[in-house]
Amino acid sequence: MPEQVYNFYAGPAVLPKQVLKQAALDIVDFNQSGMGIIEISHRSQAFTAVIQETEALIRELLGVPGHYKVLFLQGGASSQFFMVPMNLLQKDRVASYLNTGVWSNKAIREARLFGQVEVPYSSEATGFTRVPQHGEYTVNPKSEYLYFVSNNTVYGTQFHAMPETDAMLVADMSSDILSRPVDVSRFGLIYAGAQKNIGPAGVTLVIIREDLLERVSESVPTMLQYRTHAAADSLFNTPPVFSVYGVGQVMRWLRDQGGVAAMDRLSKQRSSLLYEVIDSTDFYRGHAEKASRSAMNVTFTLPTRELEEKFLRETTEQGFIGLKGHRLLGGFRASLYNAFPLEGVAKLAEFMQAFARKN
Structure with a gap:
């Protein structure tokens, strides 16, 4: 290697190097307390300051x-698949869902x-290759909310503009939150x-209108009500202390990098490098x-399974x-x-160009 x-x-995905280095120190001794961040009480003043x-x-x-309210919950994004309707959708009411991939399907x-669900748009029949544009679907005016996944990790699609509707928006932003401005x-x-973009696995961020x-x-059940956690400032039960700490460290790093606007510029730079290579050849x-x-x-894919196996083998050898x-x-x-890091994308793009020329 x-x-x-x-x-x-x-x-789980890449985290900033400086966050990892700081976490390595704080696991052993957090703020010179003689205790590691993973062993301090969630009721302590030290952790209260962190959260x-x-x-x-x-x-x-x-x-x-x-x-x-900003909540730090457990159970992963998958638990939100049922917590959202449990909290927001009554049995005799309807909600609308845009089906653009695996996670919206689930x-x-x-x-x-928990209630009636309508699907005014689905790209399943065409292999989830796209998300809808404005005007391609109609939301039932009786819908309690319109649910969508802003970025689809499996198929590589993303809403570049949020849905325009009178219905209340509910979004799973697990894979692109904090990468671009959002109202x-x-x-x-x-x-x-x-x-993905927030910190280590183990905590789920929920932002909900009061x-x-x-x-x-x-x-x-009490634990599945958002108001339970809102009333207790996410401390109703023992939270994932280290994960919340990790999110805080990433947020510090993100602020120091220039915030969401800077991440928006960088994400466009990074992805453009690869899409330019993909578009330059068949x-x-x-x-x-x-x-x-x-x-x-x-x-993306390559022309044959044999070439894909070779590509995977050689990229791994190169450290990708x-x-x-x-x-x-x-x-x-x-x-x-x-x-x-931007340089990692540039190096992969360079490798892809060379691999295409050779093969």
Whole structure:
């Protein structure tokens, strides 16, 4: 294995080097307390300061309005597939879901356990190669909310503009949150698993408008009510202390890099390097339609299985790790999250050009 390795995994994913170095120190001795961050009490003043700073940084970076709650939950983004309808959708009500990939498909199945679900748009029949443009679907005016996944990691598609509708927006932003500006006030709820752009795996960020906290039925278990965690400032039970700490460290790094605007510029630079190579030849075949291409996950295939095996073998030898595509799609996937170094993408693009010439 070469000395320099570039981590293209879709998640858990690359984290900033300086965050990893600081975490290595704080695991042993956090703030010269004589205790490591993974062993301090979640009720201690030390951790209270951590979680409060982490929330404040998220509010600053995303411009979260004051009448929204920022929650740190467990169970991953997959638990939000059922927590959203459990809290926001009554049995006799309807919600609308845009089906653009694996994760929206799973969310639709879970939501149907709790209420009526309509799917005004699906790209499943064409292999999830695109997301809808404005005007391609109609949302039932009686819908409690319109749910969508802003970026699709498996197929490499992304909403470049948020849906325009009178319905309240609910979004899974697990794989592109903090990579571009978002008007949070347009959403009732946003959630994201941490392990891509936010921090280490183990915590799920939920941003919810305060008035929605009281929609939940009394029959929903206490731990599955957003209002439970909102009332306790995410400390109703023991939170994933280290994961929350990690998010805080990444938020500090992100602020110091220039915030979301800087990440937006970088993500476009990174993905453009690879899409330019893909578009320059028919050797590489991008999965997503151009208008729907993701800046976070670049998906592509090669002409034959033999060439794909050779490409994977040689990229691994060069230190490009985690490029193998999702099992449902195959091919390759380069995940370019906020902490991914630009020089790593440039080196992969250079390798891809050389590989195409030789083969």
